[in-house]
Amino acid sequence: MRARKSSQDRKAEILATILDLAFEVGPAHVTTGMLAGRLGLTQPAIYKHFPNKKDIWHEITNSLCARIRENLRQGATANDPPLAMLKQLVLGHLRLVTETPALPEIIVARDPGSDLTEARQQIHAAMGEFREALRGKLSDASKAGHLHHGLEIGDAEMLVFGVIQSLVLRLMVTRNPTLLEQDGERLFDLQLALMKTEGNPL
């Protein structure tokens, strides 16, 4: 019986650790035993802080969705030109993924039980709002004449989202989050330069 911590501290530790483990072994394969082991506890100790595993994911979900939407609000309130706000949205999201590389793992996770089903659905919903926000900024930019006319907004959104996806898949394969933001900014600027009205930008 060692190192007894306050419930609040321990809960926070558990939530942070489940995200670490989710990135390492995949969200669906994080066990209560692993979680406890990493915290130097026995497996049933987890159940002093959460009634069941699903509820741990529930809190993770709320926190991640909140952070996705926080980024969304930042992009929405500023009064910059639409393409600057678009860049803020994209780089903000890449920063979130860099800080929490478990996020894309959760997005593509499959789970046998229903522990992660709610998490996945909620995060998909928040990501849907993110894509809507991208679309909104692209639409504003297009109306302001900043993009090639004839460029469909839906297609532009797919291309911009593709920049993010390309980087995120590389993260999932290499397990290395460090290059995301750096390469992200360069690629985003490039993709946008290609979509802008003014001629040869390179």
Next chain:
Amino acid sequence: MRARKSSQDRKAEILATILDLAFEVGPAHVTTGMLAGRLGLTQPAIYKHFPNKKDIWHEITNSLCARIRENLRQGATANDPPLAMLKQLVLGHLRLVTETPALPEIIVARDPGSDLTEARQQIHAAMGEFREALRGKLSDASKAGHLHHGLEIGDAEMLVFGVIQSLVLRLMVTRNPTLLEQDGERLFDLQLALMKTEGNPL
């Protein structure tokens, strides 16, 4: 004791079914029981055809890698202009994913045991060759002056791969492979039009 089939037929059935299930529930969550159930057999029947689960994935891996590389060769042998060959590579890969939507699931799968580890590694290797091939075609096109000079080949590769990734993630979220090829061709053409030397292409 019903419907006894030849070993060859049954093996093929098992391989086809594990891919179906991998798309439905995720590769790591396909159980021998599920597999047998879908084929109208009992769970241990699977072990009359494969010594263990890992070996089923091993055969799946070989078959998928072969198909990835087959597409690669088609793109390599033709004598078309480099950007036409690039398009062939990309659309060929999207066709493969449409026919076998479990492929991206395997690429991002995490498994607790080591059943899928080899599969994932081998497929990552084949996908690395695919990206190398994209890079090669883009390099040829660039040298022939078909692309904006100043466009880094590595960046161009990320953007083209991003088109694929954007579509693949949508597939994983919507579970609907039907739109891949159709939208794929349009988005690829668009991305390439933006990267081409000749001015405003829209």
Next chain:
DNA sequence: TAATTTAGTTATAGAGCTATTACTAAAACG
């Protein structure tokens, strides 16, 4: 047609995971 092979069955060992129960001792509180 009789003997052999083998695709299939039932039963079960053994491992890992979630969650509960009963107990223990460190904090918090009066």
Next chain:
DNA sequence: CGTTTTAGTAATAGCTCTATAACTAAATTA
């Protein structure tokens, strides 16, 4: 300081999954 609360433990029930063993009957082969 004594009582209460609660973060922790050990033990274990119950479930699911992989794989093996022993057996059975449908095909194949002699």
